Amino acid sequence: MIKDIPIIAEQAQQPRRTNPLAHVFDELMNFARSRSLFMLHYCTGCGAIELPPAMTSRFDMERLGIQPMVTPRQADILLVTGYVSIKTLKRIILTYEQMGSPKHVIGICSCTVNGGMYWQSYATAKKLDEYLPVDLYIAGCMPRPEAVISGLQKLIDNIKHGKSDNWKDYYQRYDHYLGNQQHLFGNNWQTPTDVIGEAREYGLFGPQTLGQHTELLESVQKPLQPLEMKL
Amino acid sequence: MDALHILIELTLMPLVAFVVGLFMVLMMRRIAARIQRRVGPPLLQPLYDILKLYGKQTQISHGILHDIGIIMAVGGYIAAETMLPVPGMNGIADKAGLITLAYVLMVPSLGLALGVGQCANPNGSIGISRALTAMLAYDIPFVIVIFGVAWQAGSNNLVDIIALQQVDGIASWGIVQTPLLAFAGLFALHAILGKHPFEIYIAPAEIATGPMVEMGGKYLGGLFVMQCFQLYTAGVIYTSLFLGGGENWLTFLVKSFAVVAVPICIAYLFPRFRTEDVVRLVWKWPVMLGLIGIAFVMN
Ligand code: SF4
Numbered sequence A: 001m002i003k004d005i006p007i008i009a010e011q012a013q014q015p016r017r018t019n020p021l022a023h024v025f026d027e028l029m030n031f032a033r034s035r036s037l038f039m040l041h042y043c044t045g046c047g048a049i050e051l052p053p054a055m056t057s058r059f060d061m062e063r064l065g066i067q068p069m070v071t072p073r074q075a076d077i078l079l080v081t082g083y084v085s086i087k088t089l090k091r092i093i094l095t096y097e098q099m100g101s102p103k104h105v106i107g108i109c110s111c112t113v114n115g116g117m118y119w120q121s122y123a124t125a126k127k128l129d130e131y132l133p134v135d136l137y138i139a140g141c142m143p144r145p146e147a148v149i150s151g152l153q154k155l156i157d158n159i160k161h162g163k164s165d166n167w168k169d170y171y172q173r174y175d176h177y178l179g180n181q182q183h184l185f186g187n188n189w190q191t192p193t194d195v196i197g198e199a200r201e202y203g204l205f206g207p208q209t210l211g212q213h214t215e216l217l218e219s220v221q222k223p224l225q226p227l228e229m230k231l
Numbered sequence B: 001m002d003a004l005h006i007l008i009e010l011t012l013m014p015l016v017a018f019v020v021g022l023f024m025v026l027m028m029r030r031i032a033a034r035i036q037r038r039v040g041p042p043l044l045q046p047l048y049d050i051l052k053l054y055g056k057q058t059q060i061s062h063g064i065l066h067d068i069g070i071i072m073a074v075g076g077y078i079a080a081e082t083m084l085p086v087p088g089m090n091g092i093a094d095k096a097g098l099i100t101l102a103y104v105l106m107v108p109s110l111g112l113a114l115g116v117g118q119c120a121n122p123n124g125s126i127g128i129s130r131a132l133t134a135m136l137a138y139d140i141p142f143v144i145v146i147f148g149v150a151w152q153a154g155s156n157n158l159v160d161i162i163a164l165q166q167v168d169g170i171a172s173w174g175i176v177q178t179p180l181l182a183f184a185g186l187f188a189l190h191a192i193l194g195k196h197p198f199e200i201y202i203a204p205a206e207i208a209t210g211p212m213v214e215m216g217g218k219y220l221g222g223l224f225v226m227q228c229f230q231l232y233t234a235g236v237i238y239t240s241l242f243l244g245g246g247e248n249w250l251t252f253l254v255k256s257f258a259v260v261a262v263p264i265c266i267a268y269l270f271p272r273f274r275t276e277d278v279v280r281l282v283w284k285w286p287v288m289l290g291l292i293g294i295a296f297v298m299n
Helices: A022-035 A046-055 A086-098 A110-114 A145-160 A166-172 A174-185 A195-201 A212-220 B003-035 B045-054 B064-081 B098-104 B107-119 B122-153 B158-165 B179-193 B217-242 B249-267 B275-298
Strands: A037-042 A066-068 A077-081 A104-108 A136-138
Touching: A022 A037, A022 A145, A022 B045, A037 A086, A037 A145, A046 A077, A046 A145, A077 A086, A086 A174, A104 A110, A104 A145, A104 A166, A136 A145, A166 A174, A166 A195, A174 A195, A174 A212, B003 B045, B003 B064, B003 B217, B003 B249, B045 B217, B064 B098, B064 B107, B064 B217, B098 B122, B098 B158, B107 B122, B107 B217, B122 B158, B122 B179, B122 B217, B122 B275, B158 B217, B179 B217, B179 B249, B179 B275, B217 B249
Parallel strands: A037 A066, A037 A077, A077 A104, A104 A136
Antiparallel strands: none
16 A cells, blocks of 8 residues: 655746746757667666667667666666566665756556556565656557657657656655655665755755655664775 | 967867767767667767756766866867867967877876766776776877887977878878888777777776766766767877878868778777786787887888
């Protein structure tokens, strides 16, 4: 059972832009952003097997400006390709929080939509969008490379028209996402990234960034320690 | 030459280098795509990538040295571009010799080492230690080649070297006069570009792109800009040393693109060497050929 948290659709305050060319500039940036997507494929589950053909000679993603990258810092899209076990989900959230915004999450495979054939499994997270702001789902068990490419084209369209802003949702409703994460991982759950601090820094603070779950987080949060060096 | 004139040249030369470099990056990616039987990226893809990276809304800095490192990496190349003569513009090339150029070309690697050091990512540290080892490897044949060419021309000034090669056409080109040095230079150039099989410090599948591992947003954007400059610099240095520079813009561009295309066409056919193998290989063949070449030049 997932806790029900009422959603209040309220946007954070955007600073007013006075430059008359700001609009043109935004359009240009959106276009460049849509034509250049670096993806990080988090290969969970079986869906990952459809990505190599989509990337290489047969379907060639580079035509669309999409190329694979290897670290979260460099990436724009996080592809989650298949069922997410609870242990994996922790890693996915760590990875997601390290990416630079604007960032997009794509759930490939039915298992990320609703648990798919793992619906009755105790160890699998069912709906990915309860833990991360998913921009796009590509359903199928597993989707063919054509479906993956057409899904990515849909994402490109959305970005071009400025409609793919779900990453802001993670900052604005952090309490909601954190609540679901805590429900799954226990009350001691914390990540190294300071999401609340980032929201403050970049003016992405929403009415639901803070709440009872972030209070719980603050009460259990331990400061980060450097890892011990062991050989 | 008055101050204004030189100021205009100093601004224009890096800009030209950047634009030409963008197309060189495009050529590199297209060649890779064709070898792998793909279509490859569209015309303005390198530009989109850089715009996108600079347009990221959250930037993750790891401290002041991280910022300075990227500035050094790009700035070192910008300084190098002003010392590389292009048709019609000499910049400060007649005041700065080849030795200054070789020094300035080391700045980017050192800057990157500073910046990556502060990121404190183990993959980054491994990457940068490999990058510096590779630098140690390719700088020796590079210096031997530069020395040989300077001895042959009796000057270490790129403007003189180019003028000397343009006296009577192809017969006076460095590649005809000193073929061994030219071959050693091409070998060193391949290692300088850091493409396969010398790609030890990027190695995406092994150390997650090494020095670039913690770079996102404008930091990675800076490195993409640096890559444009790197390809341009490599192409133009080789053209000036061995292919008689450019009589006009057309021959200049054709020669520099051709020079860059050679190592890239070879690169995508090979897997990667290990670090010690790179050092062994580069210290053996190009150094040997370069030394024999110098012996021919000096007698
Ligand atoms: S949807 Fe099917 S193919 Fe995809 S991860 Fe689930 S079981 Fe595997």
